[in-house]
Amino acid sequence: MLKRLPGGEVRNLVSTTPDTAVVFKPAVVQTPAILTILVFLGRLVAGLVRTLLVHPVAVAVLAVPGVIWVRYGWPTAVAAVTIPGSLLFGWVLADRASFARWIGWRLLAFWRRFWIYRRHWQPVMIVSGLGRHLQGRDYLPRLLRVECDGWADRVTVRMLSGQAVKDWADRTEHLAHGFGSTSCRVAVAKAGRLVLTFPRRDPLAEPLPAVPVPESSTVGPVEVGQCEDGTPYRLKVHGTHVLIAGATGAGKGSWLWSTIRGLLPAMRVGLVQVWALDPKRMELSFGRALFGARYAADPKECADLLDEAVCVMQERADRFAGLQRSHTPTVDDPFVLVLVDEVAFLTAYQSDKGLRQRITAALATLTTQGRAVGIGVMAALQDPRKEVVNIRNLFPDKIALRLDESEQVDMVLGDGARDRGALADHISPVPALGAGIGYVRLETSPEPVRVRAAYVSDADIRAMVAEYGSRSEAA
Incomplete structure (x- = not known):
């Protein structure tokens, strides 16, 4: 910390060596290495647990073959991958919609979370003005969840304290182009949380034929x-x-x-x-x-x-x-x-x-x-x-x-x-x-x-x- 001189006359100090500037350095507190390691390990464990809870299917697909390989050898691991893979392929042929709902979209969400959103999160947030860089530290909105369906990604985020929905609504074009989408829509999930919708394709691009005349005589919707x-x-x-x-x-x-x-x-x-x-x-x-x-x-x-x-x-x-x-x-x-x-x-x-x-x-x-x-x-x-x-x-x-x-x-x-x-x-x-x-x-x-x-x-x-x-x- 800078020591305050009497009267606060720091600018009137005179150096005994005219060619050398007067430099004041703040006090530096050395953090024990063990504390740094513990904080890092805690964050790593918390991240792994969060990933397991949010993406159980993707984690199982990646982790189970590796565990079987280590414990029982590669032939067993290959068999463990081939047999379920054949069953999944048959599931795709029999009922693609249910496979996509239970497996396909979850794997896609896992991939896009890390490859599209997590990888570009920090630069997009800083450049768009939704994040802040203060005193050498980035303060970013938190990426909570990514969900996919047949036409769009829905990204749940937690806003920074003090942000408003309008701050995000005014930057939808920045977000869309930053994450490689044609548009972005902002909806409020609950206090402090937003859902950003990024379309991957347009299901309405083709004209629709006339809807069949209903069989029942209803006045409802x-x-x-x-x-x-x-x-x-x-x-x-x-x-x-x-x-x-x-x-x-x-x-x-x-x-x-x-x-x-x-x-x-x-x-x-x-x-x-x-x-x-x-x-x-x-x-x-x-x-x-x-x-x-x-x-x-x-x-x-x-x-x-x-x-x-x-x-x-x-x-x-x-x-x-x-x-x-x-x-x-x-x-x-x-x-x-x-x-x-x-x-x-x-x-x-x-x-x-x-x-x-x-x-x-x-x-x-x-x-x-x-x-x-x-x-x-x-x-x-x-x-x-x-x-x-x-x-x-x-x-x-x-x-x-x-x-x-x-x-x-x-x-x-x-x-x-x-x-x-x-x-x-x-x-x-x-x-x-x-x-x-x-x-x-x-x-x-x-x-x-x-x-x-x-x-x-x-x-x-x-x-x-x-x-x-x-x-x-x-x-």
């Missing part, structure tokens, strides 16, 4: 496409309202028609009615026979249809008051889904001020009071700015397809959605690569989910009209 992890995605429409935003050619029609397709059996038996507003006269008009008399394209007809939906809502509210708090679809009181293909044309770009006010008031009434009595609204638009659609916050569930600007992502999905990985502005504009891909943010979860809606072709719509059109017209 309808299957509209596929999640990024390969599982089917079911969109809830009963008991909520859905807003879909995307640029021209982003695939809004895939979401609309996949939803209609999933509701066809319920429409046939009278449990669901779809009321279609199609001011562009292009998308929904192709299957007009499915909607019967409840189709409108002219702005005045759209306003009248919305007013009729408000009347149905108010009549049900009067009957349900004091008797029930939620809606159960029946033939007498079916679930009514109001589809609006281009809502901005009706609420912002409509030249008739009276019609514009009527339509805006009706949509606001339906989105604030309709879901409790079985009236849902699904609206699609291209421009998500508030001056265009000032009722966008009345939609609990939101879907962001390809957008032109990064700021529009938070306009649609809410503040912080893009920081959590909803990169809707990075979706490819090429229809085959990006049409129908979007990020879904539900009322019940702040984390965006990447989904691709199935493509419903013209031939699919014609087949739907041919089979279900007559029943809808009669209704």
